[in-house]
Amino acid sequence: MVDWSGGNDRGAKPVKDAIWACVARAGAAEAPVYLRNRQVAEAWIAELLETELEAGRRVLAGFDFPFGYPRGYAAALTGLDDPLALWDWYAAHVTDEPGANNRFDLAAEINLRFGGKGPFWANGLPGRDIDGLPRTKADYENPFADRRQAETQAKGAFTCWQMAGAGAVGSQVFMGLPVLARLRARLGDAVSVWPFQPLETPVALVEIWPSLTVGAAPEGMIKDAWQVCEVARSVSALAPEVLADILAVEASEEGWIFGLGHEEILRSQPPAPPPLRNDCFALPAGVDWTPVQDALALLRAGLTPVTAVESLPASRATGRIVAEDVRAVRANPPLPNTAVDGYGFAGGRDAGAHVMPLAEGRAAAGDAPRRVPDGMAIRVLTGAALPEGVDTVVLQEDVTLGGGQIAFQGPVRQGANTRNAGEDVHAGEIILEAGSRIGPPQAALLAATGVGDVPVRKPLRVGVLSTGDEVVEAGTPALPGQIYDANRPMLLSMITAFGHEPVDMGRVGDDREALRARLDQAAGRADVIMTSGGASAGDEDHVSALLRAAGAMELWRIAVKPGRPLALGLWSGVPVFGLPGNPVAALVCALIFAHPAMARLAGQAWPVPQGFDVPAAFSKRKKPGRTEFLRARIREGAAEVFGSEGSGRISGLSWADGLVELGPEARDVRPGDRVRYIPFAAFGL
Structure with missing residues (x-):
C-alpha cells in the first residue's frame, strides 16, 4: 500500500x-x-x-x-471513455523531476480547452499567476460533476479537481497516474x-x-x-x-x-502492535561494560510485542500466546454435581443408623436435573448434576440396598461427596492472562469453560543468518581454513523449541553489500533477525557496521563469559540480534538474552528460567567481574562441569544438559558447595 x-x-x-x-x-x-x-x-x-x-x-x-474522474471527463479530453486511455494521456503530458513539475500549467491548459474556468482550480505557485487556473473557486465553472459517485458516499473525501491546499487530491492524481501507466507498460500482462x-x-x-x-x-x-x-x-x-x-x-x-x-x-481486523522505538536497545549514558542482570533489565524495559493478533478456535490455539485476558464463558462445573457413585438426598445425617426410601430412576452425567421428594434418596453416578432436593451423597460402598430403600451409618455431613457450581471457575472469571502460552492443560480449561475462539498472537518469525567467508555448509567440501556452519542449524532448532517460527536466511560471506541485501530480504520475511558472526568491531564485522550505518545499533559489551559482544539494532524496523560467531558463546547468548527477548517480542510474559541450588561436583576459582556460564550436567544429585571452558569445544554443548551460573563476584568453588544450576529444559530445550 x-x-x-x-x-x-x-x-x-x-x-x-x-x-x-x-x-x-x-x-x-x-x-x-x-x-x-x-x-x-x-x-x-x-x-x-x-x-x-x-x-x-x-x-x-x-x-x-483516485484512478478516475467523474463521468465524461476522460472522453472529453482523450476522445475515449476508457480511464486507462486517460492514464496514458497524462503520462505523455506530465513532466516530473524531483524539484519541479508542470502539474499547475497542465491543469490550466486543460481548463482552457473547456473555456478557462474549470474543471480544475487552486494555483499553488506563489508569485506566478497562470492563465486558466484560478487560485480560488471564485468565478469557477465545472463542466463535469464535482465528485465521483465514490466521493459522494465516502464521508470527508476530497474532490479530484482541487490542485493545491489542504486535501489537494488533484495534484496527487496528476503526479500518480503517469507512474501507474508506466508500471502497466513495464509489467505488461x-x-x-x-x-x-x-x-x-x-x-x-x-x-x-x-x-x-x-x-x-x-x-x-x-x-x-x-x-x-x-x-x-x-x-x-x-x-x-x-x-x-x-x-x-x-x-x-x-x-x-x-x-x-x-x-x-x-x-474489525485486530490492531497491529506499535513498532519498536529506534532507541529500544540504547544503553544509559556512561554505560560500557554491562552486568548480565542489567542487560536483561534493559531488554525487558525496551521491548514490546511485534506480532499481530488473530482469533483462532480454542481447539487450534495450542502453542500460541494469548493476546488479551480470556474469561470463562460459563462456570466449571456449571451445576452442582456428585463426586462419587452413591445415593443422594437432602441434608446431612447424625451418627447412628439411617434408613431412607429410594426414589425411582437415577441421575447420571448428562441427565437433566430432576426433583427428588423430601425425605427420599436417589441413585447418583459420578459427574451427574445434583437433582433438585439433593445436596449430600453417601458412597455406594457404605450403603445397604433392599426393599426399595437404603440403609447406612452416620454421621454424614451435609454437602459430603459433592462439588459446588463454579467451584473450579466462575463465569466471567479470567482463566488465561495475556502473555501466557496455551498448552494442553490450558486447552482443557478453555474447553471446560465454554470458550470457542481465543485471541492469540501470530507466531514470531525469526530469521537466522550466518556470516563469514570461513563458514561453509556441512556436507560440502571445505578448504583448510574453512569451518562448517554449526551456528545456523543450532539456532534454527532452538527457535523451533522456543515455540517460534524459524526462517532460514542461509549464509553470507564477508561482503557488505551482499549482507545488506540479505538483511533486506530477512526484514521482509521475519519479525526478528538473528545473526552469528560479525557482531564485534573489527574490519570484517559487517553486521555491526551496517547496523551502525543505519543509525540504529548498539554494541553491548556484556560482562559475561562466554560471550561479551552482542550487536543489537533495528534493520528496516525489524530488531536484529547479532550473536558472537563462536558456537558456545552463540548458544549462551541466545539462551540468556535472545530467549526472553524473543518471548517478549512474541507477546509472551517475560520468562525467567527456573534454576536450582545443587552441590558442586567440581572445583573452580573465579575472578570478580564477569558472570560465567559453565556447561554442566547433573549426576547423582550434583553438578558436573565440562572438562574444558574453551568456547571452541562444541562437544561440551552435547555433553551438557544445562548451565551452572556463577555470579559476578569472586568465587572459590569446591566440591559440595552450592551452585545455581539451570537445566536446558528451563529454556524450552
Whole structure:
C-alpha cells in the first residue's frame, strides 16, 4: 500500500506529507518505507513488483489517489471513455523531476480547452499567476460533476479537481497516474487495474483511501506511515471470500475506493502492535561494560510485542500466546454435581443408623436435573448434576440396598461427596492472562469453560543468518581454513523449541553489500533477525557496521563469559540480534538474552528460567567481574562441569544438559558447595 504525494522531493529525513509505502503478508505488516520523491518511489515499487512476480506471489497494490474522474471527463479530453486511455494521456503530458513539475500549467491548459474556468482550480505557485487556473473557486465553472459517485458516499473525501491546499487530491492524481501507466507498460500482462479490468493477473492495482478505515497514529509516529501500514495489514489478513466480496464493484469509468461500503470489516481486523522505538536497545549514558542482570533489565524495559493478533478456535490455539485476558464463558462445573457413585438426598445425617426410601430412576452425567421428594434418596453416578432436593451423597460402598430403600451409618455431613457450581471457575472469571502460552492443560480449561475462539498472537518469525567467508555448509567440501556452519542449524532448532517460527536466511560471506541485501530480504520475511558472526568491531564485522550505518545499533559489551559482544539494532524496523560467531558463546547468548527477548517480542510474559541450588561436583576459582556460564550436567544429585571452558569445544554443548551460573563476584568453588544450576529444559530445550 502506498500513500502518495503530489509535492516535490522531501529530503533524506523521513517527514509527513511524503510518500510512504508498506508491505504486509498474511496480516503482518513490515516496517513502513519512506520514499523521498516520485522517482525513488517508482523505482522501488517496480523492483518490489518484479521481485514478487519472480517469486510466484500475487500482489494487491493500493495507491492513495483516485484512478478516475467523474463521468465524461476522460472522453472529453482523450476522445475515449476508457480511464486507462486517460492514464496514458497524462503520462505523455506530465513532466516530473524531483524539484519541479508542470502539474499547475497542465491543469490550466486543460481548463482552457473547456473555456478557462474549470474543471480544475487552486494555483499553488506563489508569485506566478497562470492563465486558466484560478487560485480560488471564485468565478469557477465545472463542466463535469464535482465528485465521483465514490466521493459522494465516502464521508470527508476530497474532490479530484482541487490542485493545491489542504486535501489537494488533484495534484496527487496528476503526479500518480503517469507512474501507474508506466508500471502497466513495464509489467505488461502481469497487471490489471481494479475496477476497470478483470483481476485475472498476478498484480492488481487498486485505489485506496486510508482515512476511510484508519484513525490517528500512535504518539511519535507519522500519520501517513501508520495509516498505510494499517491498511496493508488489515487487507492482507482478509479471507479470500471476503476480499472477493469487497472487490465485486461495478464502476467501469469513474473507479472506486477499495473497502467503501465494507468499512466495518476492515476496521474489525485486530490492531497491529506499535513498532519498536529506534532507541529500544540504547544503553544509559556512561554505560560500557554491562552486568548480565542489567542487560536483561534493559531488554525487558525496551521491548514490546511485534506480532499481530488473530482469533483462532480454542481447539487450534495450542502453542500460541494469548493476546488479551480470556474469561470463562460459563462456570466449571456449571451445576452442582456428585463426586462419587452413591445415593443422594437432602441434608446431612447424625451418627447412628439411617434408613431412607429410594426414589425411582437415577441421575447420571448428562441427565437433566430432576426433583427428588423430601425425605427420599436417589441413585447418583459420578459427574451427574445434583437433582433438585439433593445436596449430600453417601458412597455406594457404605450403603445397604433392599426393599426399595437404603440403609447406612452416620454421621454424614451435609454437602459430603459433592462439588459446588463454579467451584473450579466462575463465569466471567479470567482463566488465561495475556502473555501466557496455551498448552494442553490450558486447552482443557478453555474447553471446560465454554470458550470457542481465543485471541492469540501470530507466531514470531525469526530469521537466522550466518556470516563469514570461513563458514561453509556441512556436507560440502571445505578448504583448510574453512569451518562448517554449526551456528545456523543450532539456532534454527532452538527457535523451533522456543515455540517460534524459524526462517532460514542461509549464509553470507564477508561482503557488505551482499549482507545488506540479505538483511533486506530477512526484514521482509521475519519479525526478528538473528545473526552469528560479525557482531564485534573489527574490519570484517559487517553486521555491526551496517547496523551502525543505519543509525540504529548498539554494541553491548556484556560482562559475561562466554560471550561479551552482542550487536543489537533495528534493520528496516525489524530488531536484529547479532550473536558472537563462536558456537558456545552463540548458544549462551541466545539462551540468556535472545530467549526472553524473543518471548517478549512474541507477546509472551517475560520468562525467567527456573534454576536450582545443587552441590558442586567440581572445583573452580573465579575472578570478580564477569558472570560465567559453565556447561554442566547433573549426576547423582550434583553438578558436573565440562572438562574444558574453551568456547571452541562444541562437544561440551552435547555433553551438557544445562548451565551452572556463577555470579559476578569472586568465587572459590569446591566440591559440595552450592551452585545455581539451570537445566536446558528451563529454556524450552
